[in-house]
Amino acid sequence: MKRALTLIGASILLASTTQLHAQSGDPRAGESLHKEANCLSCHTANPYSTAxxxxFERLIAAVSFCNVNLNTGWFEDEVLDVATYLNEKYYKYVIE
Ligand code: HEC
Incomplete structure (x- = not known):
């Protein structure tokens, strides 16, 4: 039991580290996904803004937020691709 808990703890730690040191995804895949999902139907009137x-971490969270609320059905790697594309086009944060 104690061992199982340690394992769970380790994977939570691992997951949060991945989140903090977010790697970039594939911006070209992200561009197609973004187009297909018609995100600009809302975000033309409500433009993406660094304010x-x-x-970049917050950007991933925001893409994830809209993905979940709109039931777009993107997997985590697709959310990352779209965030990478939006970053390249609008936000321009330096991704390490
Ligand atoms: C039904 C309208 C709607 C659609 C469609 C939509 N969003 Fe959003 N989105 C919002 C709202 C409302 C917010 C909350 C913050 C705000 O007012 O911008 C938001 C916030 C965001 C933000 C952060 C805001 C910013 O300016 O940095 C991002 C990034 C984002 N959405 C990405 C997406 C992506 C990717 C899609 C396509 C899957 C999408 N959204 C589709 C309504 C929408």
Whole structure:
């Protein structure tokens, strides 16, 4: 039991580290996904802005938020691809 808990703890730690040191995804795949999902139907009137989303990590969270709420059905790697594309086009944060 104790061992199982340690394992769970380790994977939570691992997951949060991955989140913090977010790697970039594939911006070209992200561009197609973004187009197919018609995100601009809302975000033309409500443009993407660095004021609302002040870091790449927050950008991933925001894409994930809309993905979940709109039931777009993207997997985590697709969310990352779209965030990478939006970063390249609008936000321009340096991704390490
Ligand atoms: C039904 C309208 C709607 C659609 C469609 C939509 N969003 Fe959003 N989105 C919102 C709202 C509302 C917010 C909350 C913050 C705001 O007011 O911008 C938001 C916030 C965001 C943000 C952070 C805001 C910023 O300016 O940095 C991102 C990034 C984002 N959405 C990405 C997406 C992506 C990717 C899609 C396509 C899957 C999508 N959204 C589709 C309504 C929408």
């Amino acid at each position: 609302k989303t002040p870091s």
